[in-house]
Every structure is written in C-alpha cells, then in structure tokens.
Amino acid sequence: MLAYDPGESAAHRLDARTKLLVQTAFAAAAFAHTTPSGLAALTALAVVLLAGSATPVRTALAEFRVVLPLLAAGPIVEALRLGAPWVEPTAAVAPALASYRSLLLLGLAAAYVRTTPVRESEAAVSWLVPGRPGRLLGVGVGLVFRLLPVLQADLARTREAMRARLGDERPLRDRVRIVTTAGLNRVLGRTDRLAVALRARCLSWNPTPPPSSLDRGDAVAAALAAGLLAWAVWPAGAV
C-alpha cells in the first residue's frame, strides 16, 4: 500500500509545499507537451526525480498495478472500428500518449507519498488554502489519515463475519446494504467521541505551525518547477 517511507533522500528533506509545486508544474508541462519528444524529456526528468526520492521505478509501477489495465483500455477501444478495416492503429496514438502521461504523473505522486510525512502534508494543506476553511481542511485531512486504518479494520471484521455466516451467497444488493449499514453505524458511533476528543485538545483556529524548513534544496526544486511552468506556457511548436 502506498504510504510514507522514512528515509534520507533529497526528496525527504524537501518541504511538502515544494514537492506539490513541482508535481503541479510537471503535470502542466506534461499536458502542454503530450508529444513523443516532450514525453521522452519528461520521462528522463521523472526517472531523475524518482531516483532522488529513493523510489525505484519498479516500486512506483507496482503501486499502480490496479490502474495499468484501465490505462491500456483507452487506446485499444479508440483504435477499434465497427467496420472494415476494424482496427485503425493511428487513432490510438494520441490516447496512448495520454495514457503514458498519466503513468508519469502517477509515478511522481507515488514518490511524493513515500517521502512526505502526514504532519507536513497537513500543514501544507492549511498553508495552501488560506483562512478558516484551510484550517478545517488541514485538520480534516489529518483525521482521515488517522481514521482510515480504524474504519478499515471495522469493515474488514464485518465482511469476515458476513463470510463466516455464508453471507457471500446472499444477493449483491443485500451484501452492499449490510456492509454499508455496519460502516455507517461505526461512523455515527465514533462521531461524538471524536468531537469530544477534539474539544478536549482545545482545537483552535490559530495553532502553532510546524517549523518551516525551506532551504537551498527547496530553492533548486522551486527553480525546476518555474522552468517546467515556463516550458508549459511556451508554444509547443517553438521548441
């Protein structure tokens, strides 16, 4: 499962905001230059970035093995025709490039997740969205990270219990309803306790932010992001 992996790589030392900026700039450049040469250049950059974040390419790909068949489906369906000649390979070129672009973006996202602790992501969200909505969003994001394993265990127990009672043989609609009811009851049961716990810890609008750690590495990464953004707005034919 995709999760934070402590380490000492260059990307681990970067600020979460810088990494989000680089990802956004990379995405902008990839969308602006979805050509074989553009994507080749970006692939080289992505390999360098993955190497700098202690994420082997194989690991990044493995994280998204579920998505890979879906990425392949687009070009295949687009190339098929309902009459002769049945298959038109040229129609699949643009979708194939687009699918490959998605793969690059997902790889970078994997690198971000593996190198960024939850607390920093939370602070980055609060910083990116100003004011009280940002504060609520930041707290909410932190809570999702903490509650996910808890609710996952709840639902896993429910499904196990259902299987033990031959629930697998019930109609699909019943199975979905049972899992939903169990999940919902756990959620509603936890709400009051969570609210009390938040108040007991004096949840405030103006918490002390974690120490900012912008250093030289962040400046380099920001320069890279600026370069990518400039390349993205540059007319594609001019390069």
Place this chain on the structure above:
Amino acid sequence: MSTTTEGVDLVGEEVVGNLARAALFAALTGVFAYVSFQLPVTSVPFTLQVLGVFLAGVFLGPVWGAASMAIYVAAGAVGAPVFAGGGAGLGSLFGPWGGYLWSYPFAAGVVGLGVHGAGELVDPGDASLARLVGAMAAATLVVYAFGTAGYALVNDVSLATAVLVAAVPFVPAEAIKAAAAVAVVRSDAVVAR
C-alpha cells in the same frame, strides 16, 4: 530572545461536531474505495466510493457534505491511500479517472440539496422516497458528467469512447449503490445522531 503572545481562538462546539462528522464520512468514503464487489454476469468490479458520496450528502446536508468530500479529495491528493484500489497523490486527480474525484464535492452537495433543501437539515429517514431517489439520480448524473468529460479530456479520446470505457460498465453498479443507500437511510438499523 523575543516572545510573542497570542490568544487562543477556540473552534466553536457546533463546528467541531460537524468537522468530526465530515472527517469520518471522508474516511468512510476512503474505506469504501477498498471494498470491491463484482457485478453478476459482467463481473465488472466496482467499489463503493460513490455510496460514501451519497451518504455524506444525506447525513451531513449540502454544506458539510460537500466539505466532507473536499476533505476526502484533499487527503487523497496529499497522499492518504483513499482512491480506488488504494491510489493516492496529485497524479490521480490529473489522471484518467480524476474527473470522478473532482465531481464528489459537487455530487454530495447535490444530494444534500435534494434531500434537505437549502434551509435547516431534516431527519433523512423522514425524506420521501421520491426525494431520495431523485437526489441520488441527479448526483449520479453529476458524477458521470465530470467523470466521462475528464476521461475524454485526459486520455484524448472521443466522448463516445469515454462513455463506453468509463461510464457504461459501471452504471448498473450505481443503481445498486443508490438502492442500498435508500434502504439504509429508511431502515431502523441506522440512527442518525
């Protein structure tokens, strides 16, 4: 050495309660992304995320339902493994299925508006069947409009291909989810607090 003093501005009781609920529903939607069932006959696997969207709208209302889904999307964007199949990261939002993710806050808002109207929240168990079904049908439309448009845009395919690949296989599953949501809301098994 200088010190600064600042008063603590506590978050109000009502907002804390709503925030707790919103975060829990966001997490529930994230867990639903792992719960995969197979449709009979076609054996297309589907996850229950959209059910989380429906429930957030029904139980939290338009404003906090949308906020809950915004928390869900933001948490996924910064790395919580809450997207389908345990996916995460900004890449998913710009990826082929990103359109679906962007639609969730809007869809939850649509469900909330449909069930509760614009004013005070009502007990979802009291909402009429037509209201519940209508709200969820409208939300499903929103989800698929965003989803197929996103797929067509990102994958550079025609809208027809996008509908064929990204929407048609999953529509029967949406009906099952909506039916489950209605059954759950109208049963006595769940008590909204």
